[in-house]
Amino acid sequence: AQGNKYPGVGRDATPKEVAKWDIDVRPDFKGLPAGSGSVAKGQEVWESKCAHCHGVFGESGEVFSPLIGGTTAEDIKTGRVANLNRSDYPGRTTLMKVATVSTLWDYINRAMPWTNPKSLTTEEVYSVTAFMLNLANIVPDNYVLSDKNIAEVQARMPNRNGMTTAHAMWPGNEFAGVKKPDTANKVCMKDCTPEPKLASFLPDFARNAHGNLLEQNRMVGAQHGVDTTKPEPK
Amino acid sequence: AQGNKYPGVGRDATPKEVAKWDIDVRPDFKGLPAGSGSVAKGQEVWESKCAHCHGVFGESGEVFSPLIGGTTAEDIKTGRVANLNRSDYPGRTTLMKVATVSTLWDYINRAMPWTNPKSLTTEEVYSVTAFMLNLANIVPDNYVLSDKNIAEVQARMPNRNGMTTAHAMWPGNEFAGVKKPDTANKVCMKDCTPEPKLASFLPDFARNAHGNLLEQNRMVGAQHGVDTTKPEPK
Amino acid sequence: PMAMAQGNPVPTEGGDPNILNLPEHTTGLGQGVAVEGYGKPSKFEANLQRRQSPGLTQTTQASVSFAPLQSLFGIVTPSGLHFERHHQGWWDIDPSKHRFMINGMVKKNMVFTMDEIMRLPSVSRFHFIECGANTAVDWGNVAVPTVQYTHGMLSCSEFTGVPLITLLELAGVDLKNGKFVLAEGGDGSSMTRTIPMSLITSGEVIVAYGQNGEMLRPENGYPLRLVVPGVQGVSWVKYLRRVEVGDKPYASKDEAIHYMDLQPGGLHRQYTNLQEVKSVVTTPSGGQVLLDKGFYNITGLAWSGKGKIKRVDVSTDGGRNWRQARLETPVLSKALSRFNIDWVWDGKPAIIQSRAQDETGHVQPTYQQLRSVRGTRSIYHNNAIQSWLVQENGEVKNVQVS
Amino acid sequence: PMAMAQGNPVPTEGGDPNILNLPEHTTGLGQGVAVEGYGKPSKFEANLQRRQSPGLTQTTQASVSFAPLQSLFGIVTPSGLHFERHHQGWWDIDPSKHRFMINGMVKKNMVFTMDEIMRLPSVSRFHFIECGANTAVDWGNVAVPTVQYTHGMLSCSEFTGVPLITLLELAGVDLKNGKFVLAEGGDGSSMTRTIPMSLITSGEVIVAYGQNGEMLRPENGYPLRLVVPGVQGVSWVKYLRRVEVGDKPYASKDEAIHYMDLQPGGLHRQYTNLQEVKSVVTTPSGGQVLLDKGFYNITGLAWSGKGKIKRVDVSTDGGRNWRQARLETPVLSKALSRFNIDWVWDGKPAIIQSRAQDETGHVQPTYQQLRSVRGTRSIYHNNAIQSWLVQENGEVKNVQVS
Ligand code: HEC
């Protein structure tokens, strides 16, 4: 209809072209290709293509933060990961956070293995996803994940109820968010607070932890960089 | 007085410092140091330090446009260089254009010789200036130019009356210029001119004179560069 | 403490040798034009580099480098110092082979070359880009020394490109049902993010190829990236290869595992894309040293994802008293604004802060205000007021006040 | 003639191999952050270089290099492509040794270090700089093929520095008698130019150290240059070492031998410093080829030394009929403005022109109008309307019309 407005610019995409690039999978599984894969097959994929970065149990923090851990059988029931409410819990794994199993499928399919993205077959993606879900005790050892049963898995995702869009930080009107921002500071100009106290600063031993700051500032200027290789002059 | 506004910033310059840097010479000879130099001495300076770039008679166009030439005894009388009004006259030399002898003195003193600026003594500047004025027949062969007689020379500069500030292109109110710009084009939108005719374009032989224009445009874009190594497709 | 006082003493020997002994550049012939067909900064500027923050990431390709805000001027970020954020490394892509596809809820799926995109009506606009994780390390406590590491995932450029709505209309977009657009990159991560259609129909979202007068830099998505003004950087998909129009959001990895805000109680806010009003003093700032008492120009940057900056106030006593700063022109929507204010340092300890307000009236919060709603365990969208302590010895430190 | 038609044919084999065969950058891991601490353009952008115009000068150190306007976007000129004009070569000066002096009609002569200048209240503003000799070669006849050579002595940057008036007031300037300020450079030429005091007291003239967020480039006067908005580039003295306040103009070499305008009759106009209203279409422009009929975005630049651009009109029939172009924001005083306008090329010859009007009402003149007052032998200040001929074979040529 609008085509006449910009003659000569652009052409129709062919079905093959769209099929090749349109790989995204949505939470309602739109875009998910038909197929399946078992936990057992997934373990093979995992151990040959994933474990050296993410650890045998998805626990490694050496290349990226751990994928598996921190979720419980109780979480699978409630759909809320309880450890996310514990401020003393160290770190948050992928499985603690993700609410939608489609996200895992889509991302592994498009981006993993990291050095070789888009190299996995559909079966490999199903199976390695199944294996990760198994590591997190979401599916049993003998599970075969497929486009037919993935909705059942979604219903067991530990943090499936852990998301809200009730906030003022979506820059459109598509969600029923809130309009009012979280904070309402005022433009106060005089005697706004009591005498301020220092609550947090870098410990002395971290003085040079980011390199010599003298070398991270221009050599001329109103202020120069501090020579952090030397102790602070008193 | 204002010093208190920006405490800690800047200091008084010493007399020595000002003397070292304040070298400019104005048309009224403010800034001109006392001293003198002869045409004869100037010839020595010229031939050892200037002639290889500007030519023995200041006529060379090999490094820069010619300094000397195109002025007449008549011009010295009128103070207007007649050749500037001849559209067939090839090129305009420095002496044809310059109205103020201070300009020559100042510039030679600050910037010449080109590869060794500010290396001349005051006497050398006086004398080489005298020599150039002599080449242009403004002073006689036995002339000794000095701070005492330079005003007389000014009165003989061939183009001393060749300048006007009666225009709208000084961006301040210091001269009694004019306010109205030279042109008064209109924002006409329809049928503004007769059918336009091509009056000037590059000849075919100049097609590749600026290098291959294909290589002077981005490799993608709405337009690409023309391959000027090939003749134009008809 | 003033042992390092500034190098302009009243000369005893008649004058400064830097004046009295004419330097080589005053007495010699310099270099020719086009010695550098594409020039570079002075060798004396080598301290200005984008830098990694030690220990922040385990790889360099899923990582970030920070822009040296402490040494920058005005609002334009030099493209060579633009902050970087990659998820699977950066590439230098042949633009003649790059393609852009539109599919989904459109009359016809379409493909474009770069040549074709560059034929369409273009716009040029200044916008800031800030990573949603900027200032993340300071959510809980002071963790890094300088503004490069606290606020350096921030840059501002003049972007040139085609409004996304122009391209979508060309494909016959279904604006009635199409509410969400997926943007997808062409790199290994093929970054995917959900963009609100309401922002696209406003004309603000740009399919950009130009940055600061030239093409995008490879590190910033050459030859094509999405520009989503006011929204966190991760949505500005680089190496853009495709957009899809849909009726539901996509919950991609970087909107369902990261770039979500953990709230007290353990719930995550999802699709928190907006960068709210924020500012920071860039000089004096952490890791710098004032060499002398006396006059200083306090300067910094302010920005808001919701529009223009309306005012910036500066305190030198830790937030008790404030003075309004001057805003440099132009003040543009969803772009950085530069502020300046006079200050005479008396040599005593001082705590410098800036506080911005945007045209919606929203005022940048204190840490206390922000934490009282969002707790201390969020990672993203820390727009709290920053404090710099100027000590008696002239050293400036990153601090938080209570 | 359309043999070179654009490379996006409807595929016969099911699809474009650039889509169907996933490229390496989609299936591999890219490079890490801070591989380039100071980044550079894509290798595919190597065609964008500042260039000399063959035969224009006899040396490279008293010469000019031109910015590639035909491939630039928006209003910011990438600093690496900023045009150059040197009289005695360029230098990379150690800023810690650079000094700035004020003398003449002031209460006290003063000396400043860079550290000190950078402590003073600063401003950041976008301004164009144009050499007074820009477009000189076309005063008489068409002489060069592309907009790089016709208009490339033009750039626009965000400058940061201290208003000169601030420094002069610090020295106790005599504003009653001091009417002219001499600005002097620290290079071999020690370039000197007379600046009107009325422009300085307006606050517009800046002693600048910053350019596009970083320091000035060595080729552009690092570490200090004068910024004289609206005035020809030669007055923007580089490597600025001194200003002197006086009561008379200085008639320096580049205001008494060059940068004067020869008028019919042989009189020279002296102190013609202003750059009057001007514009040019940058694409399509000379030396380019349109690969196909159809839609194009005509784009270009407009500027005026007297203030803001008010409007730009574009003609595609050699000046008979005109349509008003869109101006991109921001439109700033004495800065470049970017304009865009739709155009559908029907494949027939077309002559493209642009015509700018500034906020004073002054309209850019035709060659006929300009020559009727100033003749054809002037060198400087050619602000005539530029014509580009689009031929049937798609080639675009520099032409003049009568
Ligand atoms: C060479 C190292 C490497 C290999 C091999 C690898 N990954 Fe990853 N993986 C990473 C890195 C690094 C990231 C984080 C990427 C980012 O920051 O966007 C990641 C992210 C992920 C994530 C998202 C985690 C999160 O919280 O964002 C999943 C899921 C994942 N990998 C699964 C896999 C699977 C399945 C395989 C094998 C088929 C695999 N990975 C192979 C390095 C690797």
Ligand code: HEC
């Ligand atoms: C190595 C070459 C070279 C030498 C030696 C040299 N000059 Fe020059 N001269 C130049 C160049 C190049 C220019 C133009 C500089 C510019 O464009 O600003 C110039 C400009 C001038 C000018 C100004 C001319 C004008 O129209 O702008 C004068 C006067 C001059 N020279 C005099 C001298 C004198 C006197 C000496 C010797 C004491 C000298 N030159 C030595 C190369 C040289």
Ligand SMILES: [Ca+2]
């Ligand atoms: Ca086409």
Ligand SMILES: [Ca+2]
């Ligand atoms: Ca899809």
Ligand SMILES: [Ca+2]
């Ligand atoms: Ca001092």
Ligand SMILES: [Ca+2]
């Ligand atoms: Ca003087």
Ligand SMILES: [Ca+2]
């Ligand atoms: Ca980011």
Ligand SMILES: [Ca+2]
């Ligand atoms: Ca110039």
Ligand SMILES: [Co+2]
């Ligand atoms: Co210093």
Ligand SMILES: [Co+2]
């Ligand atoms: Co092409």
